[in-house]
Amino acid sequence: MLHKLRRWLWKPTEDDDLVSVLVEGHTRLRTFVNLAVSIGERGEPAPAEDAARIERYFAKSFPLEVEDEEASILPRLRGRSSRIDAALYRMQEQHRVHQHVIRRICTQASALCVDPSDRAAQDTLGAIARPLRVLMEHHLEGEERVVFAAVREHFTPSEQRTVRREIIDRRR
Numbered sequence: 001m002l003h004k005l006r007r008w009l010w011k012p013t014e015d016d017d018l019v020s021v022l023v024e025g026h027t028r029l030r031t032f033v034n035l036a037v038s039i040g041e042r043g044e045p046a047p048a049e050d051a052a053r054i055e056r057y058f059a060k061s062f063p064l065e066v067e068d069e070e071a072s073i074l075p076r077l078r079g080r081s082s083r084i085d086a087a088l089y090r091m092q093e094q095h096r097v098h099q100h101v102i103r104r105i106c107t108q109a110s111a112l113c114v115d116p117s118d119r120a121a122q123d124t125l126g127a128i129a130r131p132l133r134v135l136m137e138h139h140l141e142g143e144e145r146v147v148f149a150a151v152r153e154h155f156t157p158s159e160q161r162t163v164r165r166e167i168i169d170r171r172r
């Protein structure tokens with residue numbers, strides 16, 4: 001239980017490995033998408049607290065993680081190779097598609113915060129989250145395989161410190 005609690009309280013520090021920080025963001029994303037799927041598959045009303053956590057994550061934390069990638073990682077990797085550039089282009093395009101789905105997730109989670117017994121909102125949340133899980137897994141695997149590997153290979157220790165500092169500053 002303490003491990004789970006620490007995970008939601010975890011904030012990156014300047015000493016954390018940059019790729020580990022990015023992977024931790026992906027882990028949180030997978031967790032919240034899976035929580036949304038499980039709420040949609042429950043036979044009974046979901047706790048309002050779970051819906052509030054989903055809404056808070058996707059409305060506040062997820063956009064910061066996208067900004068971490070697009071504002072701090074992308075400009076520093078662009079132009080390193082055609083393979084990396086193609087992965088960065090896909091990443092940005094997929095982020096745009098995800099925005100529309102995330103807004104719908106937030107709407108349904110918000111409805112469940114107001115009325116945890118709203119079966120239509122619960123069913124809709126699950127119906128949105130199931131395909132999002134497949135989309136996200138494909139997206140995250142691509143980032144981890146190409147983009148995160150490129151960060152490890154191409155970023156100097158100084159660049160990694162700078163990006164970690166930017167990530168920390170976004171969360172203040």
